[in-house]
Amino acid sequence: MLKIENLHAEIDGKEILRGLNLEVNAGEIHAIMGPNGAGKSTLAYVLGGRPGYEVTQGSVTFNGEDLLAMEPHERAAAGTFLGFQYPVEIPGVSNVQFLREALNSQRKSRGEEPLSGGDFLKLAREKAALLKLDMDMLKRNVNVGFSGGEKKRAEMVQMGILDPKFAVLDETDSGLDIDALKTVGEGINAIMRKPDKAVLLITHYQRLLDYVKPDVVHVLAKGRIVKTGGPELALQLESEGYETVAA
């Protein structure tokens, strides 16, 4: 589904990703772990198409298409989703308005009919319930005045509504208490644990992986994947630390 080959990327002339290779197949959940500054968030932004993150070498294909040639909104319409580490506030714009416009814009570019107001609300209600987020929160402005945990849950509600094929979740577990972690983990499973979907989970800690069991775990250090293994690798990292494992 997603194939990254020899990816080099820089910000302001500083190289962050240095020859990263990764392949994620449909039906798989991959976890990427690594120390601060390893390039985890850079990878997420490069996949999302954020301006300022310049790819200098290598390729990324999504279902055989050149992902790097697409604008961010085209990547979204193609079925990719980026769960933000720090979800952004948009004053004056309600979640409902934001997501309905986004969804219908995606549908339009895929040649699908727009979803009516009623159908959209039904969908939103269902996904909000899944993440135990009060529907009233979705009527409020996008992320404005939300707590850290609420932002992350709202992020997953967005994912549920937009229903992507492939999601990159950038430290979705940060800022969550134990109960919220469980809710978010179960939400990710319900939305993305499907044979035709895949997830790239970026995280510092093992704890989210207790709820979302990865098929493959990678260690990212200095802009490259330095080690790949099964779920047990995450446990090893947790007990021994990155330095020992990645050395």
Next chain:
Amino acid sequence: MSEQTKIAEAPEQGVEIKDKAARDAAKRLETYEFGFSSDIEQEFAPKGLNEDTVRFISAKKNEPEWMLDWRLKAFRLWQTMEQPDWAKLDIPPIDYQDAYYYAAPKKKETLKSLDEVDPEILSVYNKLGIPIAEQEVLAGVEGARKVAVDAVFDSVSVATTFREELKKAGVIFLSISEAIREYPDLVRKWLGKVVPTRDNYFATLNCAVFSDGTFVYIPEGVRCPMELSTYFRINAENTGQFERTLIVADKGSYVSYLEGCTAPMRDENQLHAAVVELVALEDAEIKYSTVQNWYPGDADGKGGIYNFVTKRGLCQGDRSKISWTQVETGSAVTWKYPSCVLNGENSVGEFYSVAVTNNRQQADTGTKMIHNGKGTRSTIISKGISAGRSDNTYRGLVRVGPNAENTRNFTQCDSLLLGDECGAHTVPYIEVKNPTAQIEHEATTSKISDDQLFYAMQRGLDEEQAVALIVNGFAKEVMKQLPMEFAVEAQKLLAISLEGSVG
């Protein structure tokens, strides 16, 4: 600048010029949605401005002697005045003699309803997309919200709808020319009482040469049964439009008035100097909403409307209220300060504004809240959005007189910048002569953030959709003050105005 700005060329009717105009118009249509020109016979006053021009206009309107005298007095005063230059606007000198001051569609007969209006005029309105609400009413859809349209077409009201129903309620809704003839006492009592003849250069000019406009009177205790709506449209090439609006709300009455504007494409700069006067007596309330999208000029600043408007409301009675809401996206130059004079005790003034400038547009706009009465309150919410190489200035005055005990004002001015070649400026003036006043002023300036844009685009919105969404969110506090029919139009307008401004 050495070269004088021409506000007019001779209105030659030659085929060649017409063809050229059509070609040019077609070319310009690509960039300005409402850029079309319709071909209706015009009657022009001779070019230039002198006492004869004023007499010509007055005679065309069959005005009584007192009105002509009033105009002439204003004209003589205007000749002694100078165009103000204190605003943060860079305006090339205007040659007031090089313009036509009157153009009217030739009247064939008196019209009874919109059905009888020149189909070409109606088609112009269709192109403008007059809201569904009106169309439903016109088609006789039962239960449709009633909106009366007093259509101002190139300076003359060609038709007034719903006059009968309004008449039943006792509401007078007429062109000001008709009102001068039919209700001279009422007009004479209030005309120039809110904006005096000598108020400012442009207002004085308007007094001398105003060609038409609207008069509204709501009798005591009457809640106007429908929204009143006037569509202004500058159609004649090379005629400035000098509208005059007077709205009087008698004791305990209420009226909501909508003013919407579009203008066809023009190469020459067109001068527009309107005066709007509002009067609210005891317990009366006037809500005045404007959506203005006149031609702003092209990307290099060529052409476009010069908009010098004096709008002022007088809260004369106790507990009266006047609320201005404006969405300004058009004009090359905007000079406009809708204000409230709060004389009545516990009267309330409100000003909600969204001003968008793009490319080479310049806007210097804001409000004045003059607190004279005890316990008066005012609210100012101003949202300025600048893009391209435009300049956008908020200029506002809050004045509290010595006898105005326990007054309150809250002002919030937010500016949003798109790109780094535009300017946003906030110039608040606060003059307080009574120590019991409570004045609050908040101001912010922000850039549309890359984070917000990327976030919205990552969810599936293209860049222009994302900008429109963020900008509409920024302006929401003001947009929600607009009547429903206007809000939808205004939202689209914000998006259209900012097309191509990012990236």
